[in-house]
Amino acid sequence: MPSSTSSSESEPVILRRIPELRWPRVAIVALVLAAVGLGAWEAYWRVAQQYDASYRNSDGQWAEARQRIDAREANATVFIGSSRTLFDIDLDVWKEETGVHGIQLALEGSNPLPVLTDVANDDDFRGLLVVGITPPLLFLPGIGLRAGVLEHYYDETPSQWMSTRLSYPLETTFAYYNLDTKLFTVLARQAWWPDRHGLPFQQPEVRKLEEMRRDRQADLWERVETDPEFHAVVTGTWRAILENLPPPPPEDVARAQFQALLDQVAGDVAKIRARGGEVVFIRPPSSDFFRAFERKAVPRERVWAPVVGAAGAVGVHFEDYPALSDVRTPEWSHISAQDKARWTRALIGILQKVMVERGVHRPEIKT
Amino acid sequence: MLFNSLTFLVFFALVLALHNAPLPWKVKKTNLLLASYLFYAAWNPPFVILLWISTAVDWRVAKKIYAEDRPSRRRGWVAVSVLVNLGLLGYFKYGEFLLENWQVLMSAMGVTWTPPDWDIVLPVGISFYTFQTMAYSLDVYLRRAKPADSLLDFALFVTFFPQLVAGPIVRPTQLIPQFQKPVRASRDQLLWGLGLMTLGLFEKIVIADGALAPAADAVFGASKPVPFSDAWLGTLAFAGQIFSDFAGYSTVAIGVALCLGFSLPDNFRFPYAAIGFSDFWRRWHISLSTWLRDYLYIPLGGNRKGWHRTQVNLMVTMLLGGLWHGAAWTFVVWGGLHGFYLGVERFLQRQFGGAKIATTFGFKVFLGLLTYFLVNLTWVFFRAPDFPTAWTMTRTMLGFGVEGSELVLSTYLVAVVAAVTVGILVVHGFMRNRRLEQVVANAPWWLVGSVWAAMLFFILIAQGSGDAFIYFQF
Numbered sequence: 001m002p003s004s005t006s007s008s009e010s011e012p013v014i015l016r017r018i019p020e021l022r023w024p025r026v027a028i029v030a031l032v033l034a035a036v037g038l039g040a041w042e043a044y045w046r047v048a049q050q051y052d053a054s055y056r057n058s059d060g061q062w063a064e065a066r067q068r069i070d071a072r073e074a075n076a077t078v079f080i081g082s083s084r085t086l087f088d089i090d091l092d093v094w095k096e097e098t099g100v101h102g103i104q105l106a107l108e109g110s111n112p113l114p115v116l117t118d119v120a121n122d123d124d125f126r127g128l129l130v131v132g133i134t135p136p137l138l139f140l141p142g143i144g145l146r147a148g149v150l151e152h153y154y155d156e157t158p159s160q161w162m163s164t165r166l167s168y169p170l171e172t173t174f175a176y177y178n179l180d181t182k183l184f185t186v187l188a189r190q191a192w193w194p195d196r197h198g199l200p201f202q203q204p205e206v207r208k209l210e211e212m213r214r215d216r217q218a219d220l221w222e223r224v225e226t227d228p229e230f231h232a233v234v235t236g237t238w239r240a241i242l243e244n245l246p247p248p249p250p251e252d253v254a255r256a257q258f259q260a261l262l263d264q265v266a267g268d269v270a271k272i273r274a275r276g277g278e279v280v281f282i283r284p285p286s287s288d289f290f291r292a293f294e295r296k297a298v299p300r301e302r303v304w305a306p307v308v309g310a311a312g313a314v315g316v317h318f319e320d321y322p323a324l325s326d327v328r329t330p331e332w333s334h335i336s337a338q339d340k341a342r343w344t345r346a347l348i349g350i351l352q353k354v355m356v357e358r359g360v361h362r363p364e365i366k367t
Numbered sequence: 368m369l370f371n372s373l374t375f376l377v378f379f380a381l382v383l384a385l386h387n388a389p390l391p392w393k394v395k396k397t398n399l400l401l402a403s404y405l406f407y408a409a410w411n412p413p414f415v416i417l418l419w420i421s422t423a424v425d426w427r428v429a430k431k432i433y434a435e436d437r438p439s440r441r442r443g444w445v446a447v448s449v450l451v452n453l454g455l456l457g458y459f460k461y462g463e464f465l466l467e468n469w470q471v472l473m474s475a476m477g478v479t480w481t482p483p484d485w486d487i488v489l490p491v492g493i494s495f496y497t498f499q500t501m502a503y504s505l506d507v508y509l510r511r512a513k514p515a516d517s518l519l520d521f522a523l524f525v526t527f528f529p530q531l532v533a534g535p536i537v538r539p540t541q542l543i544p545q546f547q548k549p550v551r552a553s554r555d556q557l558l559w560g561l562g563l564m565t566l567g568l569f570e571k572i573v574i575a576d577g578a579l580a581p582a583a584d585a586v587f588g589a590s591k592p593v594p595f596s597d598a599w600l601g602t603l604a605f606a607g608q609i610f611s612d613f614a615g616y617s618t619v620a621i622g623v624a625l626c627l628g629f630s631l632p633d634n635f636r637f638p639y640a641a642i643g644f645s646d647f648w649r650r651w652h653i654s655l656s657t658w659l660r661d662y663l664y665i666p667l668g669g670n671r672k673g674w675h676r677t678q679v680n681l682m683v684t685m686l687l688g689g690l691w692h693g694a695a696w697t698f699v700v701w702g703g704l705h706g707f708y709l710g711v712e713r714f715l716q717r718q719f720g721g722a723k724i725a726t727t728f729g730f731k732v733f734l735g736l737l738t739y740f741l742v743n744l745t746w747v748f749f750r751a752p753d754f755p756t757a758w759t760m761t762r763t764m765l766g767f768g769v770e771g772s773e774l775v776l777s778t779y780l781v782a783v784v785a786a787v788t789v790g791i792l793v794v795h796g797f798m799r800n801r802r803l804e805q806v807v808a809n810a811p812w813w814l815v816g817s818v819w820a821a822m823l824f825f826i827l828i829a830q831g832s833g834d835a836f837i838y839f840q841f
Contacts, residue, residue, distance in 0.1 A: 011538040011657075013545060016621070016630040019808035021815060023558040029816025030562075034823040041828055159368040159375075159409035166373035176828065183829040184577040184783075193778045200773060 042176045050223050051175040055212040057108075059152035060164025065216050066153045068103050070124050076103050077364045078125070080115045081132020083108035084284035087210055087334040089130075090344040091217045097348045100364050102130075104216035109145030109206065111137050113264060116279075118150055120268035128364040129272060129279045133307065134286075135298035136245075138261065145206075168214065180208035201244040204237045209334065219337035225330040234331040235289070242293045262310035269311040278362050280351060281308050285318040285325060290332035314354050321350055368409040370564075370619045371572055371831050378406065379623065386627050392549040396519055399527070399627070406528035407491075414490040417455060421500045422525045424451045429507040429514040441508060448504035452497040459490055464694035492532025494691055498658055500525050503539040505662055512540050520546040529623040533616045535634040535654035542629070550628035562819055563622030569822040570615030572831040578787050579608040580832075582780040587750050592759050592769040597776050599764055602743050604784045605750045607791050610639065613652070639742075639792060640799035642734045644708045647742065659688050677713070682706035692749070697757060701748040708741055739792070 045051040055061060069076065077100045079085050085106035095101045105115060112131055119125050137144060152160070170177050179185070189205055207230070210218040223230050248254055269279045283304055286294060300317065308315030318324040323346035327339040335343050351365055368375050382402045386395055408415050428448040435441050457465075463485035473480045503524070506512040515521040524543050530536075552560060586593055586601020593601065617634035624631045634654050641647035648656045664684040670677040682703065689702020724730050744761060751757035763769055776784070798806070807815055 011541050011632075013541055014630050014632045016625060017802075017804045018553075018555045018559045019804045021555075021808065021812050023555045026812050026816040026819065027558050027561070029813060030819035030823060033817060033820030034827070037820065037824040038827055041824075157410050158412070159372060162374040162377075162409070163372045166377060170373075177830065179830075181828075181830075182577075183573075183825065184581070187783075188777070188779045190779075193782070196774060196776070196778045196781065198774050199777060202777060 038176075042174055045176045045178075045181055049181075050227070051178065051181065051208070052211065053172050053175050054178065054210075055168070055214055055216075056171050056177070056179055057210070057212050057216070057218070058164060058167070059146070059149050060156070060160060060167070061212075061214070061216065062105065062107065062146070062149045063153040063156050064164065065103050065105055066149075069119070069122060069127075073103065073127070075127040075364065076100065077128045077130065078103045078119060079106050079130045079132065080112040080119065081106040081130075081282075081284075082110050082112065082134040082137050083209065084134050084286070084334060085112075085130070085132025085282070086216070086218050087220050088132075088284045088340055088343060089347075090340045091215060093341045093344040094348065097345060098365055101215070104218075106132055107143065107146040107149060108209070109137070110143045111140040113138065113261065113268075114143045114150065116268045117264065120271040123275065125272065126276045127278075128362050129277065131279060131281045133281055133283050133304060135283075135294055135300075135303045136242075138298075138303065138307070139257075178208065201240075203244075204240050206237055207233055209234065209331075219340065220330065220334045222337065225336060231331060238290055238332060242290070245297075258306070262306055265307055266310045266312070269313055278360060279311060279313050280355070280360075281311065281313055281315040282347065283315070283317040283319075285327060285329055285335065286333050287329040288332045314351070314358055314360055316347065316350055316354060321346070324350065368406045370616065370623075371568060374409065378402070378409075379626075383626060387551060393519070395549075396523055396546060400519065400523045403523065403526035403528035403531060407526065407531060410491050410532075411488065417459075417490055417493065418496065418526050420455065421452060421497060422522050424448060425500045425504045425525070426515075426518055426521050428504045432504065432507050433514050445504055445508040448501055452501040456493055456497045459487055459493055461690075461694045462487060495534050495536055496525060496531060498655075498691075499536050499538075502536070502658065502662065506539055515539070515543050517546075527624075527629075529620040529627075529629075530617075530631055533613070533620070534652075535617055535620065535631055536658050537631060537654065541632060545629050552626055552628040556628065557626050560622045560625030560627075562815075563625065564619050565622075565819060565822050565826070567615040567618030567620075567622060568826050570611040570618065573822075573825045573829045574787060574791075575608045575611035575615060576832050577829045578783050579604040579611065582776055582784045583608050583750065585775045585780065587752065587756065587760075589773070589775045592763065592772040593775055594772040595763055595766065595768060596781075597774055598760050599743075600776055600781060600784045602747055602750075602760070602764065603788045604780075606639070606743050606746050607784075607787055609746065609749070610635070610791070637795040637798040639739055640735060640795035641738050641742075642731055643738055644705060644712050644741075647738060648705075648709075655688070655691070659684050663687065678710045681709050681713075685709065697748045697751060697754060700757075701745050704745045704748065708745075735796070 069078065077094070077098070079089055079102055083106070086104065086108060089102070089104065089106075091102050091104060105119075106112070107115070112133075116129070116131060119129060143149065175181075185205065208221060209224060210221055212218045224234055225231065249257065272279055281304075285291075300319070304315070304317060316324070324343060327343050328336040330336055348365070355362065355365060368378060382399070385398045385402075388395075390398075404415050404418070407418060425448050428444050431444045432441050435444065466482035466485055470480055470482050503512075503515075503521070507514055515524070520543050521539075523546055524537075524539055527537075527542065582604035583601055586597055587605070589597075614635040621631045621633070632654065634652060636650040636653065638647055638650035641650050664680055667680040667683060668676055669680060672680075683706075685702040685706030686699055687702070689698045689700070689705070692698045692701070719725065744764065747760045747764070748757045751760060759769055763772070
């Protein structure tokens with residue numbers, strides 16, 4: 001702290017000195033060079049990396065979709081789940097087949113159960129909730145990768161609301177304006193960094209996988225299918241994550257945790273039904289290494305069946321229906337953009353059939 | 368509203384356009400006042416009421432003090448200002464902290480008591496604007512200033528948006544006179560102001576959020592103790608992060624004000640080049656340290672009441688300064704450590720201040736590095752979420768390794784933290800006795816333009832995380 005014996009003086013107005021330079025010239029050089037640099041950066045991502053401008057799948061964008069439940073569409077069809085539900089459901093086909101423009105709330109790398117609870121606690125929701133199950137992700141503590149979305153939705157400031165909307169035109173103009181191409185994200189993933197001896201496994205960054213629209217319709221990015229190198233990066237990421245999962249808790253703890261999970265699901269589904277809503281569960285397809293892992297670590301009879309059973313809900317598992325299995329999952333976990341329309345159409349047909357069999361009638365699905 | 372948000376860019380462009388429109392000065396000031404309320408309301412609209420309370424109370428109190436000659440009445444009125452401002456601060460910022468500590472105290476005395484849930488949102492920047500407003504009444508009370516003639520000018524002083532939520536904490540005599548006559552930025556002021564805004568945003572978006580925050584977050588959020596190397600790297604990362612975050616905010620604030628034709632004082636002067644702690648506090652958060660000096664340390668007696676009393680005054684000031692930053696004992700310890708350092712420095716200066724070695728370049732470099740080392744130890748308490756983490760980190764950094772430690776930083780993060788830390792130290796060392804304006808004025812115009820372009824480019828490609836400034840929570 002500055003030492004002083006007394007301060008009876010008031011602080012005077014400080015007039016800031018302006019460096020004497022030819023400022024218009026300086027500013028023009030700055031703007032031109034920055035524009036040239038940005039143009040080169042944009043060209044690099046568009047040409048060399050095949051990126052297109054696309055919505056960023058921000059928390060604000062998710063909040064915008066979530067607000068549709070509150071604002072206008074209490075009887076909507078809402079999708080929650082992880083990236084499989086996000087990428088595999090075709091909202092256009094859904095609307096074409098059912099007349100309902102679904103609200104896509106699925107989140108990549110995330111556990112849908114906290115969102116299930118959130119929707120269950122929202123008295124405004126009285127529609128159909130489609131819960132996509134990716135079994136390993138059910139055991140994430142909290143939401144997982146997109147942990148901040150609910151907080152953002154509930155605490156969104158007017159400034160954040162506005163920034164999200166101001167960002168949209170930029171997102172759909174600049175290919176470089178993407179979470180996957182942020183400077184420090186790009187730097188961190190470079191291969192030139194040597195491994196640090198003694199550093200435990202660190203989860204690799206999941207690369208860009210989708211092209212997204214404003215209503216959160218997301219298609220698996222074409223490059224994942226067409227670029228063998230990029231395809232190898234994505235499958236390598238899945239392999240690294242699955243091979244380095246933390247060990248499960250002791251058997252008795254795991255059993256208690258799973259029972260709590262089932263109780264939560266049952267309670268949430270009951271709340272929605274009590275308001276006149278309905279919940280159905282779907283299990284989108286996976287293949288190859290991913291599917292083999294899931295069969296071993298989270299087998300259907302030990303996870304999927306108890307969850308659907310606890311909910312007492314309709315459950316559609318892709319393994320039971322050839323029309324849901326007969327699709328390409330190029331990187332083992334998500335349906336090819338070219339197959340998703342067919343898959344969604346098949347899913348709707350099967351849901352209609354199963355719901356009729358179970359005596360569940362919903363206006364949203366026109367059984 | 369965050370400076371590093373698209374909303375602010377649009378907001379600022381509109382404010383700038385209105386401020387340069389051919390309108391009467393009173394209308395322009397009214398525009399600035401309304402814009403300032405909008406700036407604050409964009410975070411949480413109802414809390415604008417707090418600004419109105421602070422404005423109304425201190426406007427009235429200062430008039431009463433000025434018109435009153437009886438000391439007891441004057442004291443009474445100034446007490447109203449202090450109670451209202453500190454009351455707001457206490458209720459919103461320290462309410463939960465006080466309840467928790469009361470519960471602990473009761474528990475120690477064998478009384479079981481559960482405090483009610485304290486679900487109160489902390490109004491952003493409340494510590495800044497309550498101190499700034501309080502300074503107005505205190506200055507009038509201390510006869511350093513007269514009350515403002517115009518309520519509009521005073522309301523604008525309380526809410527002036529560039530520095531409303533994170534400083535610099537401006538004195539009434541520094542700002543209110545600037546509202547009295549029409550001002551508009553000259554072309555050069557406007558461009559230099561935009562340059563300062565770019566510099567501040569570069570510090571925040573590129574250095575603080577992009578380069579350093581990931582390492583600091585990884586180390587201080589680690590689930591296991593970290594080894595010596597990572598403990599130091601995490602702390603160095605935080606040292607750079609908090610400087611770049613806070614100095615970045617102040618630089619943007621100064622730049623924004625300058626674009627509108629107003630001058631705000633410096634809040635930072637390359638603090639990591641400080642030689643000793645008195646020097647550090649002349650360079651770090653200058654507007655707070657001078658506020659504490661003028662309204663707390665000196666009223667306590669400053670250094671006029673003998674050696675021991677000076678030490679006590681210093682320590683009290685720094686402890687409260689620590690508590691100002693946050694309602695947690697870790698912040699009090701942070702302040703206490705600085706108070707201790709200042710006390711030891713004064714003792715050493717008294718004992719050895721005249722020694723010849725103290726004036727040599729090598730010794731100054733040594734003292735500068737020692738200061739930086741000790742400042743880093745204090746940052747541990749500032750950043751750590753709790754005492755156990757802080758103790759573990761401190762022990763590790765002092766070489767008393769903790770069993771079961773685990774690395775958390777990748778080679779990439781190690782390289783980034785090392786490079787940026789060295790960069791910060793070199794820049795601060797070079798700028799120690801220089802001013803930015805002087806260095807820029809002496810540089811070729813094309814170089815200044817190129818550096819400006821580079822900062823702009825890196826801001827755009829770093830994209831930003833939209834994270835709030837750290838000091839908003841204070």
